[in-house]
Amino acid sequence: MPNGDAKAPRPVRRPASMADVARLAGVSGQTVSRVANEVENVDPATRARVLAAMREVGYRPNRAARALRSGRFGSIGVIMFSLSSYGNTRSLEAIATGAASAGYSITLIPLASASPMAVAAAFARLSEHAVDGVVIIMEAHYLHDSQVELPTDLPIVVLDSSGQYPYPIIDTDQAQGARLATQHLLDLGHDTVWHVSGPAVSFSATRRRDSWRATLEAAGARVPEVLRGDWSANSGYDAGCILAERDDVTAVFASNDEMALGVLRAFREHGIRVPEDRSVVGFDDMRESANFSPPLTTIHQNFERVGIRALEALVHEIETGDTSERIIVPTQLVQRASTAPPPARPGRVARP
Amino acid sequence: MPNGDAKAPRPVRRPASMADVARLAGVSGQTVSRVANEVENVDPATRARVLAAMREVGYRPNRAARALRSGRFGSIGVIMFSLSSYGNTRSLEAIATGAASAGYSITLIPLASASPMAVAAAFARLSEHAVDGVVIIMEAHYLHDSQVELPTDLPIVVLDSSGQYPYPIIDTDQAQGARLATQHLLDLGHDTVWHVSGPAVSFSATRRRDSWRATLEAAGARVPEVLRGDWSANSGYDAGCILAERDDVTAVFASNDEMALGVLRAFREHGIRVPEDRSVVGFDDMRESANFSPPLTTIHQNFERVGIRALEALVHEIETGDTSERIIVPTQLVQRASTAPPPARPGRVARP
DNA sequence: TGCGTCGATGTTGACGTAAACATAGCCCCG
DNA sequence: CGGGGCTATGTTTACGTCAACATCGACGCA
Numbered sequence: 115m116p117n118g119d120a121k122a123p124r125p126v127r128r129p130a131s132m133a134d135v136a137r138l139a140g141v142s143g144q145t146v147s148r149v150a151n152e153v154e155n156v157d158p159a160t161r162a163r164v165l166a167a168m169r170e171v172g173y174r175p176n177r178a179a180r181a182l183r184s185g186r187f188g189s190i191g192v193i194m195f196s197l198s199s200y201g202n203t204r205s206l207e208a209i210a211t212g213a214a215s216a217g218y219s220i221t222l223i224p225l226a227s228a229s230p231m232a233v234a235a236a237f238a239r240l241s242e243h244a245v246d247g248v249v250i251i252m253e254a255h256y257l258h259d260s261q262v263e264l265p266t267d268l269p270i271v272v273l274d275s276s277g278q279y280p281y282p283i284i285d286t287d288q289a290q291g292a293r294l295a296t297q298h299l300l301d302l303g304h305d306t307v308w309h310v311s312g313p314a315v316s317f318s319a320t321r322r323r324d325s326w327r328a329t330l331e332a333a334g335a336r337v338p339e340v341l342r343g344d345w346s347a348n349s350g351y352d353a354g355c356i357l358a359e360r361d362d363v364t365a366v367f368a369s370n371d372e373m374a375l376g377v378l379r380a381f382r383e384h385g386i387r388v389p390e391d392r393s394v395v396g397f398d399d400m401r402e403s404a405n406f407s408p409p410l411t412t413i414h415q416n417f418e419r420v421g422i423r424a425l426e427a428l429v430h431e432i433e434t435g436d437t438s439e440r441i442i443v444p445t446q447l448v449q450r451a452s453t454a455p456p457p458a459r460p461g462r463v464a465r466p
Numbered sequence: 467m468p469n470g471d472a473k474a475p476r477p478v479r480r481p482a483s484m485a486d487v488a489r490l491a492g493v494s495g496q497t498v499s500r501v502a503n504e505v506e507n508v509d510p511a512t513r514a515r516v517l518a519a520m521r522e523v524g525y526r527p528n529r530a531a532r533a534l535r536s537g538r539f540g541s542i543g544v545i546m547f548s549l550s551s552y553g554n555t556r557s558l559e560a561i562a563t564g565a566a567s568a569g570y571s572i573t574l575i576p577l578a579s580a581s582p583m584a585v586a587a588a589f590a591r592l593s594e595h596a597v598d599g600v601v602i603i604m605e606a607h608y609l610h611d612s613q614v615e616l617p618t619d620l621p622i623v624v625l626d627s628s629g630q631y632p633y634p635i636i637d638t639d640q641a642q643g644a645r646l647a648t649q650h651l652l653d654l655g656h657d658t659v660w661h662v663s664g665p666a667v668s669f670s671a672t673r674r675r676d677s678w679r680a681t682l683e684a685a686g687a688r689v690p691e692v693l694r695g696d697w698s699a700n701s702g703y704d705a706g707c708i709l710a711e712r713d714d715v716t717a718v719f720a721s722n723d724e725m726a727l728g729v730l731r732a733f734r735e736h737g738i739r740v741p742e743d744r745s746v747v748g749f750d751d752m753r754e755s756a757n758f759s760p761p762l763t764t765i766h767q768n769f770e771r772v773g774i775r776a777l778e779a780l781v782h783e784i785e786t787g788d789t790s791e792r793i794i795v796p797t798q799l800v801q802r803a804s805t806a807p808p809p810a811r812p813g814r815v816a817r818p
Numbered sequence: 819t820g821c822g823t824c825g826a827t828g829t830t831g832a833c834g835t836a837a838a839c840a841t842a843g844c845c846c847c848g
Numbered sequence: 849c850g851g852g853g854c855t856a857t858g859t860t861t862a863c864g865t866c867a868a869c870a871t872c873g874a875c876g877c878a
Contacts, residue, residue, distance in 0.1 A: 178533035179834035197559035207549035222572040347757035405699035531864035
């Protein structure tokens with residue numbers, strides 16, 4: 115063997131540590147730490163020398179060591195059930211942006227499946243992840259059904275419409291939004307409003323349905339049978355086909371924009387004109403809704419604000435220990451071209 | 467002061483460490499470590515005793531300490547420019563799911579703005595984040611324009627259509643998809659195909675446009691002027707309005723489904739029927755496309771596969787040091803109701 | 819019976835950082 | 849002009865884990 119030192123070819127260049135900087139700058143490690151953390155009084159000349167040394171060796175603080183020492187990780191965990199829902203994604207983006215500007219990074223903890231078992235497993239693994247707090251973006255009642263023990267010493271906020279969690283809740287004002295939608299249609303002169311609801315396990319779907327019903331009852335209107343969808347446009351289409359067959363339907367409130375899209379398609383395929391023959395209102399105001407055929411009247415959810423509020427509440431709890439109250443974010447009605455007064459009675463829908 | 471010990475009310479319950487478990491089980495910390503890592507020979511009786519002790523004190527390994535010791539963080543960074551693009555979100559979900567099953571968590575590094583400066587800042591801060599590797603989900607040419615120095619010692623893969631990065635690239639086969647779309651319309655009998663392109667800074671938009679043009683030229687078809695959008699449905703609507711005014715348009719290939727949605731709306735508002743009068747093809751196959759009015763013929767991108775492949779390549783590089791080749795994921799044509807043969811000539815579009 | 823071997827477990831130290839405490843020089847004021 | 853306090857910096861140590869090495873006892877074979 116010509117060369118006894120087999121390791122030579124690739125010198126493992128360990129990233130520079132505080133000690134390297136200290137040696138180069140001729141100061142103690144502690145002074146480097148003080149400069150790095152921009153705290154306490156450091157002589158300007160010393161600081162400059164340290165900064166120069168940092169630059170020279172390419173010093174980057176080691177997060178792991180910092181976390182070990184301080185007990186804080188500078189990271190917030192986000193538990194998501196799915197990224198496919200439009201609103202969740204928007205909220206996540208707001209949370210991520212807000213976290214970055216508050217000095218935290220985001221650790222995504224996806225749930226492989228939404229079964230109670232998977233939920234329990236994810237929560238159990240939670241404390242292994244190095245996070246200072248957790249945002250749970252809920253989709254359904256999973257927190258109750260599963261025998262979940264959440265870490266008690268970790269700040270947690272929940273994005274959902276249930277009132278049942280032992281944590282601060284941030285949510286869109288579902289009831290107000292559904293009232294806005296229903297009342298808008300009643301105000302246009304419709305006798306009543308049909309409803310395509312979300313899945314039974316969703317609290318927000320339940321809240322919207324309850325509020326729709328309460329609004330009809332308050333107006334003395336007949337409360338029609340509820341059609342149940344699963345948030346998907348396909349399920350909205352199925353509901354739309356049923357609604358298209360009935361001639362006592364003049365107004366439909368779909369519990370989200372995707373299902374409203376399905377309803378619009380069903381109506382179109384049945385030769386029903388929107389808004390001349392029937393009106394449709396959605397919920398969410400997703401980006402595409404303004405370009406549906408016709409552009410959809412809908413309830414605007416401020417997902418960004420929900421995400422920002424959640425992050426603020428969580429960071430506040432992390433840094434001060436105070437827990438927050440429930441935070442409710444209002445919605446707005448966005449009028450577009452899918453709603454109009456009902457056709458002249460007797461109300462047989464014209465079929466061209 | 468009645469009570470000298472002011473700290474009593476809230477005993478700060480520090481999470482249990484290996485030392486606590488060791489004390490309770492009457493073994494050394496090292497033995498606890500061996501049990502926790504499921505390595506080496508440990509006497510079954512001892513192991514049981516340690517496991518019982520772990521359960522009793524609720525022991526969870528401390529990731530920070532582990533990372534500090536091992537130099538590995540068990541986390542993968544994902545740099546995203548925006549969560550609002552449909553495909554990026556789908557890929558992110560696939561990456562997150564795959565990472566979880568490979569034993570990594572995901573650290574999201576959002577970019578506040580997509581300016582070269584923000585990009586450079588994010589990359590500079592990258593090595594502070596405790597990650598073993600990075601996936602960059604690109605939107606545009608930012609990696610070139612900005613004077614970006616990426617950490618050289620960190621495995622990186624890029625999701626984009628450029629061939630210019632010094633890292634492995636994972637991408638949908640943009641050229642094949644655009645060819646599929648264009649050829650489908652030509653095969654239906656259209657003389658040529660108009661194109662609504664994505665923004666100039668997007669490499670995937672460029673690739674789709676080039677391939678559309680090449681396909682037309684190969685077929686000996688006239689190459690019409692390109693309409694430029696920005697991926698949004700609104701920009702598709704604007705393009706659609708222009709296309710609606712011309713009577714030499716029978717087929718349109720929009721570079722994504724959102725712009726196709728805008729084109730559909732513009733055509734509907736101009737009294738143009740799809741697919742009877744004109745055909746429209748999109749690109750992406752987003753969830754909603756099947757419920758557009760009419761359901762959209764489009765190119766299916768397998769975003770999940772792109773995400774999974776990216777993750778596999780990255781994990782492979784992290785764990786073995788081998789870098790990957792460029793990975794290209796093919797697309798499929800999904801025929802729905804927005805395409806048909808052109809109306810009988812002479813081709814003046816009928817307006818009912 | 820004695821020695822080598824191997825399996826189970828313990829001891830030590832280091833990873834990079836920062837809190838707590840220590841020291842040394844300086845200035846201000848009585 | 850002497851002591852108290854204040855500022856800038858250094859020294860020590862602990863955070864939780866795990867690799868490397870050390871130890872100790874049991875068993876097998878000559």
